[in-house]
Amino acid sequence: MPQGFLALILHAHLPYVRHPEHERFLEERWFFEAITETYIPILRMLERLEDDAVRYGLLISLSPTLLTMFEDGLLQERYAAYLRSLVRLADSEIERTAAEPRFNALARWYADMFRDTLYWYEHRYQRCLVAAFQRIAAYGNLELMTSAATHGFLPIIKDNPAAVRAQIHTATEYHQELFGVPPRGLWVPECAYYPGLEHELKHAGIRYFIVDSSGLDHAEQRPRLGVYAPCYTPNGVAIFARDKETSYQVWAAEVGYPGHGDYREFYRDIGFDLDEDRLSEFLINGNIRTNTGIKYFRITRDGERKDIYDPNLARERAAEHAANFMFNREKQVEFLCRELEQPPLIVSPYDAELFGHWWFEGPLFLEYVLRKICYDQQTVKTITPSAFLRQHPEQQVVQPAGSSWGKDSTYEYWVNPANDAILRDLHHAAHRLTELVTRADIRPGLCNLTGKSENAGAGSTPIEYRILQQMAREVMLAQASDWPFIMRTGTSPEYAAGRVKAHLARFYTLEAMLVSGDYDMEALQTIEYLDRIFPNIDPGWYTSALEEG
Amino acid sequence: MDTITAKAPLRVQVPAQADKVTSMRRRLRARYPILQDGAILFTGARPGISRFAPSMIQQAVKAVRNLSVPPARPSSVSAHNPDKHAPSEPDRRIFAPARLRKFAAALQEHPPRTGCDYAGISLLEIAPKKLYAHWSLPDSLLAGLRMRLGEAYRNAQQTLRFYEVTNILFDGTNALHTFDLDIHPGEESRYIDLWSTDKTYLVELGLRSADGRFHALARSGHAHAPRDSAAADSQPQFLNVEANRLPLPQPATPARFRIRVHPLLVGENEYDWPLRDMQAEHLVRTAYSAFFMEGPRALRHLPPVVMRPRPILLAEYKGREERRRRQAKSSMCQPAQIPRNAPNLFFARLDIDPECSSHPRKLAHPPALRRSQPHRPVMVSGDQRVISSIFHFTSKSRAQFALPASPSRCLALPAPRTFPALPAPDRSRTTLSPGRSRSRNILETIAAAGLELEAELILRGRVKPGKKVRIGDQVIETEPDGSFCVSCVVIDGELRVPVEVVEAEMVVARQDFDVSINLPN
Secondary structure, eight states: OOSEEEEEEEEEOOOOOOOTTSSSOTTHHHHHHHIIIIIHHHHHHHHHHHHTTOOOOEEEEEOHHHHHHHHOHHHHHHHHHHHHHHHHHHHHHHHHTTTOHHHHHHHHHHHHHHHHHHHIIIIISTTOHHHHHHHHHTTSSEEEEEEOTTOBOGGGGTTSHHHHHHHHHHHHHHHHHHHSSOOSEEEOGGGOBOTTHHHHHHHTTOOEEEEOHHHHHTSSSOOTTGGGSOEEOTTSOEEEEOOHHHHHHHHOTTTSGGGOTTSBOTTOOHHHHSOGGGGGGGOBTTTBOOOOSOOOBBOOOTTSOOOBOOHHHHHHHHHHHHHHHHHHHHHHHHHHHHHOSSOOEEEEEEEGGGBTTTBTTHHHHHHHHHHHHHHSOSSEEEOOHHHHHHHOOEEEBOOOOOBOSSGGGSSTTTSSTTTTHHHHHHHHHHHHHHHHHHHTTOBTTBOOOOOOTTOGGGOOOHHHHHHHHHHHHHHHHHTBTHHHHHHHHTSSHHHHHHHHHHHHHHHHHHHHHHHHOOOOHHHHHHHHHHTOOOTTOOGGGGOSHHHHO | OOEEESSSSEEEEOOGGGGSOOHHHHHHHHHSOBOTTSOEEETTSOOSGGGOOHHHHHHHHHHHHTOOOOOOOOSSOOTTOGGGGOOOSOOGGGGOHHHHHHHHHHHHHSOOOOSOSSOEEEEEEEETTEEEEEEEOOHHHHHHHHHHHOGGGTTOEEEEEEEEOTTSOOOSSOOSEEEEEEOOTTOOEEEEEOSSSSEEEEEEEEEEOTTSOEEEEEEOOOEEEOOSSOOOOOOOOEEEOGGGGSOOOOOOOOOOEEEEEOOOSBOSOGGGOSEEEEEEEEEEEOOHHHHHHHOGGGGGGSOOEEEOOOHHHHHHHHHHHHHHHHSOOSOSSSOOOOOTTOTTOSOBOOOOSGGGTTSOOBOOOOOOOOOOOOOSOEEEOHHHHHHHHHOOOOOSSTTOOOOOSOHHHHOSSSOGGGSTTOOOOOGGGOOOOTTOTHHHHHHHHHHHTTOOOOEEEEEEEEEOTTOEEEETTEEEOOOTTSEEEEEEEEOSEEEEEEEEEEETTEEEEEEEEEEEEOOOO
């Protein structure tokens, strides 16, 4: 009987970065790199665990935008081509480094790895990563949950409840469409909770969500067990709060595991080190360098010259860190057991992309953690939030405080002078869509195809419905929390601002089309092709009739 | 074409000509969403092919059958006919990257308006002591207002008036506290620092005249600045959500196949239909090419199934449990300490990483299986089922297999070729990976052995006790309560599986399952 539980949660999300208007596009590489370094390694890790009958509990949140991109034929094709070019690049590296045995061995290692990944993607998964996650989830150890449709930062659109509702219901419906079952949990984007959100979640059938620790710490009623047990909101939706200690151990830049000198250095990539003529396939627009995924150096200690990466050494270090992580959890649970009346639950959510993309050895670390917790001790047990609630359905009721997992648990990272210019436009667009949908008398789950196109107040024609669907896609895409985040970090603010502007421009183009009745089918088709997300999106969720009702 | 696609939620394609509203269609619309392509989405069913409520299939079939098909549309359409805008086939020309780039750039360069023509304000708490307000007040609207409100407001100051409304129902007059902030012309947003936390505010955008009168133009929603410290101790309240005790629904199987259900051919009264709860529960894809190229590991990616345990599966399930206890604890690099003759092991994977390929894979001999009484369904993966039902492992090498132990015993139904509609196996569709020439020999070996098994269809249903079920030419044994569960092996291509209920040598009901299995490209 374990004394306590550990809920490991991976949140997998990327913004919608499909750009059919370009043959190659820098931001699509985000997606490709994440598949190569994070999603496929995690899938393979999970399959190894299932293969060895390891008992574990893991929750993965797959954001709807990510799922859409997994399913997109164009991106699948482009990713396969990208992987093939990686194989070619690694092969050329084997030739180039022939005179340097250590580099050469590493080049061969990369070539094998890319070939392996290509084989898994093309033949094993048949390009369908959604089905791969689905199959593993069917074993019962892995639980999948969803997030808001386009990862919208919900507090900034809360003034329009229909916009929040649309984000949540579109996500749950899309999850059900792909996985065949409705999600029980929803990853609130950026853990950004505001009082009242639980009503929309419950309406969508969500049973639990995750908040930052301050969401419970600063709740209106003091939680009896702190963040070490879930609580219920007054309407019965469960809240799990993040444990800061485990986050710190993995996330912290200075003392976190990923910063160890034996791990692979993220910032030394041959995409920036080699001559341009060797990277012809990897230059965007012929001159923009980007990461290739072939990195020869390890982090090494400060002040030292970068040493060559050694996969075996890194593997050992990952095992050592996993053992340390497990040991600390045991001690944490033993301590908490003395203080609390019931077995504590430690909730550890992480960005999935940390494991593999930023921290190359992350999936190995995770695998070691799950194996060790299963076999090497009996104090802690990994568990999913659903399984915990199944065992402990009675919990304290609190009203959590507004919070996010940003700096100081506030919303300031997503609302600040660097990005607040978009808020008004987002607000207006969502408001306008609500107005149009309400006027057309479209309700959720019902396409009112009465054919009375001349009377916009009494329904909508198929073409009007289609335009409203696309308008909903554009609004949602503009609402993604990624854009204000990127504007704030300053990594590629022009791209983020451009995306918001582009989606709103498409939105208002469609709006003009709808209002005037002058339908430009070619323009509509083009916009639909440019932003092909959520094929069966239901614009009915934007109606304000539900509030009035 | 009445098509039921085995992808959840249940989706029924309605004939395009049936677009005119019939009473049935109206009723359907009232309950189910209609998709972009005109299909009806039956969301009421428990989704997933293994989870279809049989009544849903019947309901879907019945619903579609009952749609009356109106006359075809006239070829010419009137000016107001919305169908003139019906989507055409995607035109590759308009999706060319160059054209898309030009289109997107044109929209960016000349964006339509993004403002609004009404006064509005929004308030958001962004930290315990910080609010953010943004508003919209078009100049034209403001000028008109100043004119209408008269001389007193001609030079009135634009103002934000904040109301603290913590724990009250605000009626416009009962705020706990108010304060004003003047705003400059052209200003559209403002950050507001607060002096205390855990308060609820709302704000009005308006004009304040020189004599202090305030004319509100817009009011925001509530914003609650959260507390920044723990609340005082209070008597905790608890809630027990019993619904959380329910087990998680299992994800549906990915649909890479279609099953078309034909309307009932026999059985006059559908409510007393002798064949009930009939469903194609699962289809297991067995990619044999991958199997023989990669060894048994390849098949573990097949969709898992929940099925009634058979002794062979139960034994293996127990074997996994036993193996788990014995296996090396947590290191992937350490070979597992499993005795060569360990019981209940079909195979054991000892290493799981390409780097560790020096460790041999050991395939143990199949044990003498003990017959156990199954008590509950056991979830096993499709690969285990196929492996356990067909092969005995005789070698440590992953690529060497004995011939099937006894095909006639292993297969629940006669070989697929007994179905009249079964196409001949198409070996040209078997794909080989480059650089794996050994697999070709294995395939040839298997072909010589006459193996044609590619996929397995599990049919589960129930008849009235005492009646017989016949599938193809074979009579299926039913349980005392009339239920049955059989599997039949099928290969790629189109196949019709006729299921008949027989009473006194008479067919009293029949349902056909058209199965279309295609290898993914």
